[in-house]
Amino acid sequence: MKDKYDVIVVGAGPAGSIAAKTAAKKGLSVLLIEKRQEIGDPVRCAEGVSKIALKKHIEPDPRWICADMKGSKIFSPDGTSIHMAEEIAGGEVGYVLERKIFDRALAYESAKAGAEVMVKTRATDLIIEKGSVCGIKAMHLGQEYEIRSKIVIGADGMESKVGRWAGIDTSLKPSDMETCVQYLMSGVNIDQEYCQFYVGRKVAPCGYIWIFPKGGNMANVGIGILGSESGSKRAVDYLNDFVEEKLPEASIIEIDYGGVPVSGSIERTITNGLMLVGDAARQSDPVTGGGIINAMDAGEMAGEVAYNAILANDVSTKKLQEYEDQWRATIGKAIDNGLIVKDTFVKFTDEDLNSLAHSLKDVNFNKMSLIDLLYALFKANKKLLWDLRVLFKNVVKNELDL
Numbered sequence: 001m002k003d004k005y006d007v008i009v010v011g012a013g014p015a016g017s018i019a020a021k022t023a024a025k026k027g028l029s030v031l032l033i034e035k036r037q038e039i040g041d042p043v044r045c046a047e048g049v050s051k052i053a054l055k056k057h058i059e060p061d062p063r064w065i066c067a068d069m070k071g072s073k074i075f076s077p078d079g080t081s082i083h084m085a086e087e088i089a090g091g092e093v094g095y096v097l098e099r100k101i102f103d104r105a106l107a108y109e110s111a112k113a114g115a116e117v118m119v120k121t122r123a124t125d126l127i128i129e130k131g132s133v134c135g136i137k138a139m140h141l142g143q144e145y146e147i148r149s150k151i152v153i154g155a156d157g158m159e160s161k162v163g164r165w166a167g168i169d170t171s172l173k174p175s176d177m178e179t180c181v182q183y184l185m186s187g188v189n190i191d192q193e194y195c196q197f198y199v200g201r202k203v204a205p206c207g208y209i210w211i212f213p214k215g216g217n218m219a220n221v222g223i224g225i226l227g228s229e230s231g232s233k234r235a236v237d238y239l240n241d242f243v244e245e246k247l248p249e250a251s252i253i254e255i256d257y258g259g260v261p262v263s264g265s266i267e268r269t270i271t272n273g274l275m276l277v278g279d280a281a282r283q284s285d286p287v288t289g290g291g292i293i294n295a296m297d298a299g300e301m302a303g304e305v306a307y308n309a310i311l312a313n314d315v316s317t318k319k320l321q322e323y324e325d326q327w328r329a330t331i332g333k334a335i336d337n338g339l340i341v342k343d344t345f346v347k348f349t350d351e352d353l354n355s356l357a358h359s360l361k362d363v364n365f366n367k368m369s370l371i372d373l374l375y376a377l378f379k380a381n382k383k384l385l386w387d388l389r390v391l392f393k394n395v396v397k398n399e400l401d402l
Helices: 014-025 051-055 099-112 161-165 235-246 292-311 317-329 331-345 350-360 370-380 386-401
Strands: 004-010 030-033 065-068 071-075 081-085 095-097 116-118 121-129 132-140 143-154 177-186 194-200 204-213 219-226 251-261 274-276
Touching (some): 004 014, 004 132, 014 030, 014 143, 014 292, 051 292, 065 204, 081 350, 099 116, 121 143, 143 292, 177 235, 194 350, 219 235, 292 317, 292 331, 317 331
Parallel strands (some): 004 030, 030 116, 071 194, 143 274
Antiparallel strands (some): 065 095, 121 132, 132 143, 177 219, 177 251, 194 204, 204 219
């Protein structure tokens, strides 16, 4: 490890690894650090991802693909099921990954591009001089280091300290985050080509339960509920009730706990010499909590902007605004729309959710486009979905513009 780099990336998840790879491919000297001793562990997501979006960043590899999904099945509180084809089932339906291998593959790609990767290396503070971030203080195997850089990219997840150290407000209220628990289970005998989602206040208040097949009879079975809904009955209690009822013969072989931001965009993700990406920048989907593709997209943007800024010898907030503008015009728009949907759906009763499901029960989603789906939903549930009318119009307009 040297004492100076062009770029230091803190956190070797999808956002950090893609940022490091992008910057390194441009010829910059890059250090990618990860506080844990193993990249990709523990797993803190259902591991589902869109095929098309993933292929923009890395060629799919059977080593880290557990299942190839055809679509999803959504179950309303009264058991009504809706089958959706992969194309309109959402950004988390496509491949089910093995994140422990996938994340390491991304880190390997960054190393192959020229980045230096250091595990068991924890950022303990930023070096800030004359109002600009110019490096980090780090701890590696009990020894303290000061490592300077022209730009620091914070990819250190929902708990991001990098953002706070730089004076960026990344605080979250309980209603702005999902409390999540996931079991990796064996003996889950379900259709291996479909993800399953269960909604309703009795099973997962202001959230949902998921089952993502992982091949054979294995599956991720998890829950996410708003932090504000976690009281005397916790997320893990809801999940245990579900497993006892629906999967009594299955066995738990791994447990993961974590939180996911569903707050929508934060006020800013840049300051002099620093950019935030991924969950550290609150770039996850407010509806599903999914964030792998958003993280990778943002990481690529940050790597490109880092190169442009260093080439121009200007790492000021003004110059890094290029990153802010790019991600808000793309990822940010989807997040803002998702927040409108989330804020509407958390008000729904189980009766409301059943009504939505009944209106779509006989629809053939294999022959339906996104526009058709929106029209079908809104036509049958105008009163229920009135708060989303502007969103529907915008989506339809954007689809037609394409």
